[in-house]
Amino acid sequence: MTDYNTNADPSILYDAIVIGTGITGGWAAKELCENGLKTLVLERGRMVKHIEDYHTANLDNWDFENRGRMKAEELKKQEKQARTGYTIHPASKHWFVNDNKHPYNETKRFDWIRGYHVGGKSLMWARMSFRWSEMDFEANAKDGYGCDWPIRYQDLEPWYEKVEKFVGISGKAENLPQLPDSIFTPEMPLNCVEQEFQDGVAANYNDRKVINTRVANLTGDDSSFEGRTKCQFRNRCIRGCPFGGYFSSLSSTLPAANRTGNMILRPNSIAHEIIYDEKSGLASGVKVIDTETKENFIFKGKTIMCCAAAVASTSILMQSKSKRFPNGLGNDSGELGHNLMDHHFKVGARASFEGHEDEYFKGRKPAGFFVPRFQNIDEKSKTNQFLRGYGMQGGAGRSSWQRGNNEMSFGAQLKEQLLKPGQWGIGINCFGETLPYHENKxxxxxxxxxxxxxxxxxxxxxxxxxxxxxxxxxxxQAVEMLKKAGFKNVQGYKAPCFPGNGIHEMGTARMGRDPKTSVLNGNNQIHTVPNVYVTDGACMASSASQNPSLTYMAITARAANHAAKQVKENKFNIS
Structure with missing residues (x-):
């Protein structure tokens, strides 16, 4: 547990203000504070303390009322989130917002998943951590969709390394150009049936590979991750990990920032407008509503970093209107709010496997396998069916006693059989890239x-x-791969999927080389307001097919260090 200084003072000119405490906000706070900047960190949601506030981390289903089933009146508070098909469980429902209390509107369906609390969605994420490749940063320029990224892989490579050394990414080097290797802690081994799939694909294909997935769960015996213990294979990550086994800003970056003595963390603070100073051409502060007292405050800062998540950060910029920027701060290009992206998925295949009936696995491994993108990565793999590509995520396991839950009252022999592990099954879920369409907004x-x-x-x-x-x-392809690998009862599926389902909102304040077509420059600064940085998903110019969180972290660390240098050199003089 970490005690934070929450005594923010509106009369002080802070060196930096960070909006948001999730994956990017935590990294911004850490880097700014470690650079010696007096930093105010704003969070619109409630305070959450590591370990102390993980109230359900050690409970079992039978410890919950109704054996973990949600009451109808509780489900009504999260109806939009429930329609996604994600299970709402009393063990984790408190991390997700009340849809009625936090409404939004849909011209077209969008499933907006949010968590308003210190730590943000870093407490709830799936921890999949992949670097992007040079191919991903070049895609827009090569096929003409979206604007050209103002950075390339080599610009982020040292920042990927810095982040990975602190976060802890379990995985294994594979030397694949489309999925650069990270600095890894030991991989989480594939189980026997996942290994069968890996071997079967290797025997039948030379253009794709099944690898151990890469997740931000600590493995091995390295003690350099201060205050954290390696993953205990409980697979209860979403409840909050009292061991710090998976990376979150609450267990890692915020405590690191706090240890410097340079951070003030203010929860229950809705940042809704950045104030533009006409004389200096810079932002001078942030307007904040205290959700407990209903008071309005203005906090002043030399530099401001928007890390509230894509939609929230862009919403703040759009509300930040002035004579100079009547359509939102930095919105000379008219691109603010446009080019909204998310990953599409809920498509793939399932199958069973005959064999390994004498084998099981120990613990609840919070990771499976991954098939990196294999389409449209070179001339040989090019297809005319679509642009860009997708990866595959999945895992294998044995069915439980619940396979017979409709007949549990019939026969001692059946009951005895159901106490034994069932047949092995495997599932593949494909995550694909979405193009940056201007009209998606x-x-x-x-x-x-x-x-x-x-x-x-x-x-x-x-x-x-x-x-x-x-x-x-x-x-x-998922169906074909399972069949060729020797699996049985293969069934493909393609379920309805809507933007927001992937919880990877990107775009809306994109980076670019040209101020006429983008909002941010190559350092994540607003082109025309250089002391405002946006480093969460809003800054992304494309979505790639990999999960984006590791890239968000690298981008944020890079931008925060740039901002710290600018402040130290007195580049941001507020009038």
Whole structure:
């Protein structure tokens, strides 16, 4: 548990203000504070303390009322999130917002998953951690969708390394150009049936590879990860890990920032507007609503880093209007709010495996296998069906006693059989890239205000033909791979999927080389307001097919160090 200084003073000019405490906010705070900057960190949600506030971390299903089933009146508070198909469970429901209390609007369906508390979605994420490759940063320039990234892989490579040494990424080097290797702690081994799939694919294909997935769960006996213990294979990550076995800002970056003595953390603080100073051409501070007292404050800072997550950060910029920026801070290009992206998935295949009936696995491994993108990575793998590509995530396991839960009252022999592990099964889920379409957007509705009197967000976003063709291809390939690898009862699936389902919102304040077509430059600064940085998903110019969180962290660490240098050199003089 870490005790934080929460005594923010509106009369002080802070060296830096960070908005958000999730994966990027934590990294911004750590880097700024370790550079000696007096930093105010704002979080719109409640305080959460590592370990102390993980109230369900050690409970079993029978410890919950109704054996873990949600009451109907509770489900009504999260109806939009429930429609995604994700299970809402009393063990983790407290991390997810009340949809009624935090409304939004949909021109087209968008499933917006949010967590308002210190630590943000770093407490809830799936921990998949992959570097992007040079191919991903070049894609826009090569096929003409979106604007060219102002950075390339080599710009981020040292920052990937810095982040990985602190986070701890379990995995194994594979030397694949489309998926650069990280600095790893020992991989989580594949179980016997996952190994069968790996071997079967290797025997039948030379253009793709099944590898151990890469997750931000500590493994091995390295003691350099201060305050954290290696993963205990409980697979209860979403409840909050009292061991610090998986990376979160609450267990890692925020405590690191706090140890410097340079951080003030202020929860229950809704940042809703960045103040633009006409004389200096810089931002001078942030307007904040205290959710407990309903008071309004202005906090002043030399530099401001937006790390509230893509939609929230862009919403703040859109609300930050002035004579110079009547359409939102830094929005000369008109791109603010546009180019909204998410990964599409819920497509793949399932199968059973005959054999290994005498084998099981110990613990609840919170990781499976991964098949890196193998389509459109070179001329040989090029297809005319769609642009970009997808990866495959999955795992294998044995069915439990629940396979017979409709007949549990019939016969001692059946009951005895159900106490034994069932047949082995395997599942593949494909995650694909979404192109950065200008027309996929978010807007603000000032006719529908929230309880704080702030405009609500309206989504107008959809997956298009390119994504649908990619999904068809992914299903076909997943089925074929399982069959060739020797699995039985193979069934492909393609379930409905909507933007927001992937919980990887990206774009809306993209980086670019040209101020006429982008919001941010290569250092994540607003082109025309250089002391404002945006480093969460809003900054992304494309989505790649890999999970983006590791790239967010590397981008944030890089930008925060740039901001710290600018402040130290007195480049941001507020009038």
């Amino acid at each position: 978010m807007e603000l509705d000032y006719s529908k205000l929230d309880e704080w009197g702030l405009p609500t967000v309206t989504f107008d976003c959809e997956f298009k033909e390119n994504e649908d063709k990619m999904r068809d291809h992914a299903k076909e």
